[in-house]
Amino acid sequence: xxxxxxxxxxxxxxxxxxxxxxxxxxxxxxxxxxxxxxxxxxxxxxxxxxxxxxxxxxxxxxxxxxxxxxxxxxxxxxxxxxxxxxxxxxxxxxxxxxxxxxxxxxxxxxxxxxxxxxxxxxxxxxxxxxxxxxxxxxxxxxxxxxxxxxxxxxxxxxxxxxxxxxxxxxxxxxxxxxxxxxxxxxxxxxxxxxxxxxxxxxxxxxxxxxxxxxxxxxxxxxxxxxxxxxxxxxxxxxxxxxxxxxxxxxxxxxxxxxxxxxxxxxxxxxxxxxxxxxxxxxxxxxxxxxxxxxxxxxxxxxxxxxxxxxxxxxxxx
Amino acid sequence: xxxxxxxxxxxxxxxxxxxxxxxxxxxxxxxxxxxxxxxxxxxxxxxxxxxxxxxxxxxxxxxxxxxxxxxxxxxxxxxxxxxxxxxxxxxxxxxxxxxxxxxxxxxxxxxxxxxxxxxxxxxxxxxxxxxxxxxxxxxxxxxxxxxxxxxxxxxxxxxxxxxxxxxxxxxxxxxxxxxxxxxxxxxxxxxxxxxxxxxxxxxxxxxxxxxxxxxxxxxxxxxxxxxxxxxxxxxxxxxxxxxxxxxxxxxxxxxxxxxxxxxxxxxxxxxxxxxxxxxxxxxxxxxxxxxxxxxxxxxxxxxxxxxxxxxxxxxxx
Numbered sequence: 001x002x003x004x005x006x007x008x009x010x011x012x013x014x015x016x017x018x019x020x021x022x023x024x025x026x027x028x029x030x031x032x033x034x035x036x037x038x039x040x041x042x043x044x045x046x047x048x049x050x051x052x053x054x055x056x057x058x059x060x061x062x063x064x065x066x067x068x069x070x071x072x073x074x075x076x077x078x079x080x081x082x083x084x085x086x087x088x089x090x091x092x093x094x095x096x097x098x099x100x101x102x103x104x105x106x107x108x109x110x111x112x113x114x115x116x117x118x119x120x121x122x123x124x125x126x127x128x129x130x131x132x133x134x135x136x137x138x139x140x141x142x143x144x145x146x147x148x149x150x151x152x153x154x155x156x157x158x159x160x161x162x163x164x165x166x167x168x169x170x171x172x173x174x175x176x177x178x179x180x181x182x183x184x185x186x187x188x189x190x191x192x193x194x195x196x197x198x199x200x201x202x203x204x205x206x207x208x209x210x211x212x213x214x215x216x217x218x219x220x221x222x223x224x225x226x227x228x229x230x231x232x233x234x235x236x237x238x239x240x241x242x243x244x245x246x247x248x249x250x251x252x253x254x255x256x257x258x259x260x261x262x263x264x265x266x267x268x269x270x271x272x273x274x275x276x277x278x279x280x281x282x283x284x285x286x287x288x289x290x291x292x293x294x295x296x297x298x299x300x301x302x303x304x305x306x307x308x309x310x311x312x313x314x315x316x317x
Numbered sequence: 318x319x320x321x322x323x324x325x326x327x328x329x330x331x332x333x334x335x336x337x338x339x340x341x342x343x344x345x346x347x348x349x350x351x352x353x354x355x356x357x358x359x360x361x362x363x364x365x366x367x368x369x370x371x372x373x374x375x376x377x378x379x380x381x382x383x384x385x386x387x388x389x390x391x392x393x394x395x396x397x398x399x400x401x402x403x404x405x406x407x408x409x410x411x412x413x414x415x416x417x418x419x420x421x422x423x424x425x426x427x428x429x430x431x432x433x434x435x436x437x438x439x440x441x442x443x444x445x446x447x448x449x450x451x452x453x454x455x456x457x458x459x460x461x462x463x464x465x466x467x468x469x470x471x472x473x474x475x476x477x478x479x480x481x482x483x484x485x486x487x488x489x490x491x492x493x494x495x496x497x498x499x500x501x502x503x504x505x506x507x508x509x510x511x512x513x514x515x516x517x518x519x520x521x522x523x524x525x526x527x528x529x530x531x532x533x534x535x536x537x538x539x540x541x542x543x544x545x546x547x548x549x550x551x552x553x554x555x556x557x558x559x560x561x562x563x564x565x566x567x568x569x570x571x572x573x574x575x576x577x578x579x580x581x582x583x584x585x586x587x588x589x590x591x592x593x594x595x596x597x598x599x600x601x602x603x604x605x606x607x608x609x610x611x612x613x614x615x616x617x618x619x620x621x622x623x624x625x626x627x628x629x630x631x632x633x634x
Binding site for chain 1: 374377378379380381382414415416417418439440441442443444445446447448449451452455470471473580581582583584585586587603604605606607608
């Protein structure tokens with residue numbers, strides 16, 4: 001079974017949205033708190049989020065065992081409202097590591113009713129563009145009935161590699177572009193095929209408006225765990241061509257995203273989890289090599305949440 | 318059981334050498350060719366190499382399954398000449414990935430008679446220095462009877478983190494410094510404790526002479542797979558204070574290492590495997606995201622091997 005053109009088109013449409021990357025909450029014993037995982041996802045879906053991406057980097061993918069990553073996909077499917085036409089949100093499952101492991105994770109997700117996978121850039125320090133292409137060709141070829149989303153984090157991966165991969169694998173349908181350079185994004189997206197793939201601004205809200213002008217039709221988000229309404233308001237503004245509205249949302253997102261980006265993104269995940277903890281949604285704990293934010297940053301996060309009109313008491317209403 | 322001071326001192330001494338990172342050869346079916354793995358390692362040990370590091374980046378660690386990585390440690394132990402006092406070379410086993418996986422890999426290596434592990438920098442894009450410290454503290458604490466070698470690849474990990482980790486974990490005994498900055502190396506090594514740890518120049522032969530001047534007493538090497546005599550001659554020159562001899566070896570290594578470093582190290586492993594293939598020692602195949610070198614690079618490698626006086630026919634003598 002391969003992805004028929006109609007389904008591919010449908011999935012490309014489903015990806016043109018906010019791709020929420022849920023956190024993976026931990027309990028006091030350091031194990032994953034699956035109840036909290038479901039709670040965080042359901043709260044987003046209730047708010048109108050339509051795409052949930054377990055096993056992304058905000059989900060601390062590289063700190064999870066293979067068994068935990070499988071369970072994260074299952075938990076996301078369940079929290080997104082079941083499989084098939086009954087689901088309220090689509091699930092895009094992150095896969096990575098060695099090739100057999102990535103393919104196995106994709107098969108497992110498919111068995112849960114997942115229709116799309118996001119492939120992490122291969123780990124390790126040595127990557128050739130031709131080898132990158134081969135890595136994705138093997139995964140997409142082994143899972144021809146799944147939609148495949150590329151996650152670009154190396155500027156050496158250019159339009160020609162993405163276009164060639166799309167030619168080889170019809171099920172490669174979207175690109176999450178994770179390089180903070182909207183000019184490069186524009187060049188790559190337009191040269192690789194702005195309509196052939198759904199383009200996601202891969203560095204979230206702060207890059208979304210600039211990338212939207214050149215063809216992005218969605219963006220990934222960690223902030224959406226905390227303030228789904230804010231991420232969705234940016235999406236709505238961008239979709240409606242309301243640049244002022246988008247930049248109003250951008251300004252609201254900015255202090256939070258700048259905390260996450262500081263010190264080479266040291267606290268990228270822990271800022272999100274601290275905010276969720278302040279809202280009473282899960283513990284702030286992260287696994288190494290992440291680390292809990294400082295007291296000072298905790299105070300800044302409290303101010304940001306207050307500015308957004310979010311508080312623990314409102315959450316418990 | 319914890320590492321007693323005498324053993325720690327002995328292991329620190331064992332690390333002050335060329336840390337050979339063997340390739341992981343693949344067969345025509347894409348599976349690991351364990352016979353070739355042993356052959357490449359035995360050839361190095363026969364030449365006088367005294368430290369073998371399976372599951373390093375030259376061994377394509379991130380492209381191996383967990384089972385293959387375990388077997389690579391077993392194969393290295395066997396090829397290095399058995400365990401205990403009968404071993405001809407020490408084995409330093411690379412471990413990484415999620416914490417339970419890293420600890421399990423360390424236990425497995427220990428069960429094979431391995432006395433030291435090298436911990437890969439945690440994968441994934443988000444790393445905080447405090448989280449890096451915690452990651453290594455947990456691993457070193459779970460394996461107190463093994464010597465632990467740090468592998469630094471992020472300049473945010475400074476002397477104070479390394480020193481603190483050494484204070485917390487007496488079994489952290491060495492640092493492979495993988496940043497191409499001999500001035501930073503000197504500052505970090507001297508501030509963290511040039512005698513407390515054995516310092517390895519982590520970017521191989523090209524950084525070894527500069528780092529030696531400020532306290533390095535060994536270096537990691539991928540080139541040693543191909544030309545063990547050349548790597549060992551550099552070691553001997555450095556140990557003997559023969560700067561001219563070291564730079565003569567440096568010049569001999571240079572074209573090979575520059576091919577490996579080109580294009581952000583795209584061909585780092587494939588250059589080594591191509592050279593081994595030309596010597597008839599294993600196939601040139603690499604796994605994605607590495608990719609076989611171009612025809613042009615193959616020609617350059619042939620010239621370098623000829624310049625070193627190595628050829629397939631000599632190998633088969």
